[in-house]
Amino acid sequence: MNARIALAALLAALLLTPACGGGAGPTAVSAPVVNNVQPVHVDLGPAGDYVNGIFTSVTICVPGTSSCQTIDNVLVDSGSVGLRLLSSLVTLPLAPSTDAGGNVIANCASFADNTYAWGPMAKASVRMAGEQAASVPIQLIGAPGVPEAPSDCSSGGTADDTVAALGATGVLGIGVFRQDCGDACARLLRPPKIYYACGASDCAVTSVPVASQLQNPVWLFAQDNNGFLLSLPAVPETGARSVAGSLVFGIGTESNNALGSAQVYTTDDVGNISTTVNGTTISGYLDSGTNSLSFLDASSIALPACPDPDSDFSCPPSTARLTAVNKGSNGVSGPVTFDVANAETLFDTGNAAFNDLGGPDTGDFDWGLPFFFARKTFVGIEGQSSPGGQGPYWAY
Amino acid sequence: VKALIAAASMMLVGTTPVWAALGKTVSSVADDQKRLGGEVHTSTVAGFAVHEISAADGTVVREYVSPAGEVFGVSWRGATPPNLVDLLGDHYAAFKEAPRPPGHRRGPLVVRTDHLVVEMGGHMRDFHGRAYLPDRLPATVSSDAVR
Numbered sequence: 001m002n003a004r005i006a007l008a009a010l011l012a013a014l015l016l017t018p019a020c021g022g023g024a025g026p027t028a029v030s031a032p033v034v035n036n037v038q039p040v041h042v043d044l045g046p047a048g049d050y051v052n053g054i055f056t057s058v059t060i061c062v063p064g065t066s067s068c069q070t071i072d073n074v075l076v077d078s079g080s081v082g083l084r085l086l087s088s089l090v091t092l093p094l095a096p097s098t099d100a101g102g103n104v105i106a107n108c109a110s111f112a113d114n115t116y117a118w119g120p121m122a123k124a125s126v127r128m129a130g131e132q133a134a135s136v137p138i139q140l141i142g143a144p145g146v147p148e149a150p151s152d153c154s155s156g157g158t159a160d161d162t163v164a165a166l167g168a169t170g171v172l173g174i175g176v177f178r179q180d181c182g183d184a185c186a187r188l189l190r191p192p193k194i195y196y197a198c199g200a201s202d203c204a205v206t207s208v209p210v211a212s213q214l215q216n217p218v219w220l221f222a223q224d225n226n227g228f229l230l231s232l233p234a235v236p237e238t239g240a241r242s243v244a245g246s247l248v249f250g251i252g253t254e255s256n257n258a259l260g261s262a263q264v265y266t267t268d269d270v271g272n273i274s275t276t277v278n279g280t281t282i283s284g285y286l287d288s289g290t291n292s293l294s295f296l297d298a299s300s301i302a303l304p305a306c307p308d309p310d311s312d313f314s315c316p317p318s319t320a321r322l323t324a325v326n327k328g329s330n331g332v333s334g335p336v337t338f339d340v341a342n343a344e345t346l347f348d349t350g351n352a353a354f355n356d357l358g359g360p361d362t363g364d365f366d367w368g369l370p371f372f373f374a375r376k377t378f379v380g381i382e383g384q385s386s387p388g389g390q391g392p393y394w395a396y
Numbered sequence: 397v398k399a400l401i402a403a404a405s406m407m408l409v410g411t412t413p414v415w416a417a418l419g420k421t422v423s424s425v426a427d428d429q430k431r432l433g434g435e436v437h438t439s440t441v442a443g444f445a446v447h448e449i450s451a452a453d454g455t456v457v458r459e460y461v462s463p464a465g466e467v468f469g470v471s472w473r474g475a476t477p478p479n480l481v482d483l484l485g486d487h488y489a490a491f492k493e494a495p496r497p498p499g500h501r502r503g504p505l506v507v508r509t510d511h512l513v514v515e516m517g518g519h520m521r522d523f524h525g526r527a528y529l530p531d532r533l534p535a536t537v538s539s540d541a542v543r
Contacts, residue, residue, distance in 0.1 A: 109520070110477050155479050361517045
């Protein structure tokens with residue numbers, strides 16, 4: 001018995017010993033100053049039912065302390081800005097942010113699918129890979145202590161306040177802007193309905209200085225803060241169960257994040273480029289937080305919607321190959337060729353990562369996660385200088 | 397399913413603010429204007445009128461009114477989506493009841509029923525969408541008019 005326990009202990013010790021060494025490691029020539037590579041993964045996510053969800057781990061700390069917590073399975077979203085975490089998963093004591101009158105400041109994020117994230121602001125330091133941003137305003141989704149979401153925030157939609165509802169533990173918004181809202185929410189007269197000052201029983205739209213708004217953590221890093229690249233491998237046409245990739249912080253700041261031959265497409269002041277597809281020119285944007293390539297509808301292009309309840313996706317009888325042309329505000333343009341397969345056939349595989357999932361969007365061209373496979377996509381943050389010029393831009 | 401939707405719609409009639417737009421009369425436009433704190437520009441095209449409300453917060457809402465004075469379509473573009481409970485009015489219940497895909501998806505949303513079409517999308521800082529009543533379009537007007 002004792003011997004068996006001792007053997008088990010020895011075995012456990014061996015298993016727990018880190019695999020150290022493993023060779024000489026990276027050479028001095030290519031070694032970054034800090035580790036700027038943050039692993040990401042595409043899989044079914046913590047709720048087990050996410051298609052084309054891309055996730056990473058984020059470490060938050062009480063500012064100025066070593067009291068930290070790592071939260072896995074945070075959705076990586078290039079279509080929004082700001083770190084939002086389900087408050088039910090945050091064990092750190094983070095004090096809600098207040099205004100001069102002592103009202104709690106809450107943020108409302110609307111998503112395109114009529115869901116919303118509501119909760120108070122708080123400050124935390126944010127760490128990913130070897131990078132750190134010292135004191136970042138974040139959102140604690142669904143935190144108690146503030147009134148429920150005003151109807152102008154919820155718009156009758158569904159609250160993304162649990163892992164089951166969100167399909168993730170939070171959202172890491174790292175789009176092309178520094179803040180979620182910017183100047184519009186700082187003006188005193190009729191700001192957009194995004195920030196609210198909350199008393200004990202109700203909340204009213206308020207203005208918030210730019211520095212106190214939700215921030216893209218990347219631009220607050222001490223280095224590698226002008227943007228990042230998202231690198232995902234190719235996937236088979238029937239998809240993959242899981243895929244590993246990386247977020248590499250900085251653009252042209254280290255040996256592993258050079259623009260290389262990537263073309264820079266600058267965006268307009270709301271984060272759009274223009275996209276021409278099937279003879280129609282519409283707004284376009286790159287959004288890792290959208291599951292599909294969403295563009296036009298069945299009335300304008302021969303891609304029938306799937307039967308209910310999958311009508312947000314396309315179900316062509318056979319895979320369609322299409323080309324669209326993206327054009328930046330800087331006049332740079334170039335074609336992108338992509339496939340749209342039958343979504344129900346894809347879903348039947350049980351896989352999670354698809355490069356050929358399409359769907360309708362009559363207003364614009366939403367280059368969702370399928371775009372990001374088999375390429376490096378650079379996100380240049382507004383106002384930040386890089387070898388690709390000043391953001392906001394995408395490059396690929 | 398249709399009966400259920402109809403029942404839900406009827407229940408909603410009693411609780412919805414009277415100034416909801418879609419399916420209401422042209423007089424609701426003024427109420428929406430007041431609520432959005434914006435200016436209205438009205439233009440008449442062949443077969444219908446467009447009331448464009450530019451809200452003080454930058455959101456633009458358009459309301460499409462038939463010759464009979466009924467709002468048969470609405471569209472929007474702005475930093476945040478409009479309050480759909482208000483804008484869809486009595487038709488909000490049908491929107492909410494429409495079948496949704498299982499599992500998690502995040503992206504544009506399309507709802508098509510015989511009596512209501514809602515399409516919405518966009519991203520932070522730029523949301524857009526439209527909604528119309530396919531069986532209430534004026535005879536000479538295509539759904540493409542609702543932009």
